[in-house]
Amino acid sequence: GQNIDQPTEMTATEGAIVQINCTYQTSGFNGLFWYQQHAGEAPTFLSYNVLDGLEEKGRFSSFLSRSKGYSYLLLKELQMKDSASYLCAVRDGSNDYKLSFGAGTTVTVRA
Amino acid sequence: DVKVTQSSRYLVKRTGEKVFLECVQDMDHENMFWYRQDPGLGLRLIYFSYDVKMKEKGDIPEGYSVSREKKERFSLILESASTNQTSMYLCASSSSTSGHGYTFGSGTRLTVV
Numbered sequence: 001g002q003n004i005d006q007p008t009e010m011t012a013t014e015g016a017i018v019q020i021n022c023t024y025q026t027s028g029f030n031g032l033f034w035y036q037q038h039a040g041e042a043p044t045f046l047s048y049n050v051l052d053g054l055e056e057k058g059r060f061s062s063f064l065s066r067s068k069g070y071s072y073l074l075l076k077e078l079q080m081k082d083s084a085s086y087l088c089a090v091r092d093g094s095n096d097y098k099l100s101f102g103a104g105t106t107v108t109v110r111a
Numbered sequence: 112d113v114k115v116t117q118s119s120r121y122l123v124k125r126t127g128e129k130v131f132l133e134c135v136q137d138m139d140h141e142n143m144f145w146y147r148q149d150p151g152l153g154l155r156l157i158y159f160s161y162d163v164k165m166k167e168k169g170d171i172p173e174g175y176s177v178s179r180e181k182k183e184r185f186s187l188i189l190e191s192a193s194t195n196q197t198s199m200y201l202c203a204s205s206s207s208t209s210g211h212g213y214t215f216g217s218g219t220r221l222t223v224v
Contacts, residue, residue, distance in 0.1 A: 008151075031212075033212045035212075040218075041217065041218075042115075042201065042215035042216060042217045042218055043154075043201075043213075043215050044215070045212055045213070045214075048212060087153070087154070089154075089212065091212070097142045097159075097161065097205055097207065098144070098156065098159060098169075099144075099156075099212060099213065100156070101146075101153045101154040101155075102153055103151055103152060103153035104153055
């Protein structure tokens, strides 16, 4: 099985930067995903890392270190609409299509 | 716009009832999944399917069954609903050739009383 850990809650100020860490212990690995989920809505895809390094996409960046079993999602220039839950998910290398999820990190952006 | 559609947004059922949650996707995806989401526990996989008439148990299949008679439709069945099955249920689909993970439905919030 998979063990995926991320902080429960984070709070930051509008315009600031927040980094959400995710650590995982898995029997196999074939990619790490970040999803954003606003309250009462479905999760939506943010980023995908399968190789080590940083993937940048506008205000959001995601980093992966496979040797350390570690990823982070970086949110820059925070806006009020970024208040949401952020889910880290790992694709098990032994099964290419199934994702295992962390419990999610609730980010609150304050004015 | 591609979509995963769950038939009900909110549902209230009585203990012991048989409950059907329906999910339909229009993306011709091979893979479909049912998760439940509970505070502090995240998304937990109930069942999944990689092809028509095929199903595999996830991490918490007890008390649930599924049906996939057509590629676009994946149904979750609660054989005899219990109060501990009160939860948010999320359906998702994915392509076997896509690296971008899942597309989720909007979820069904089920309350069993």
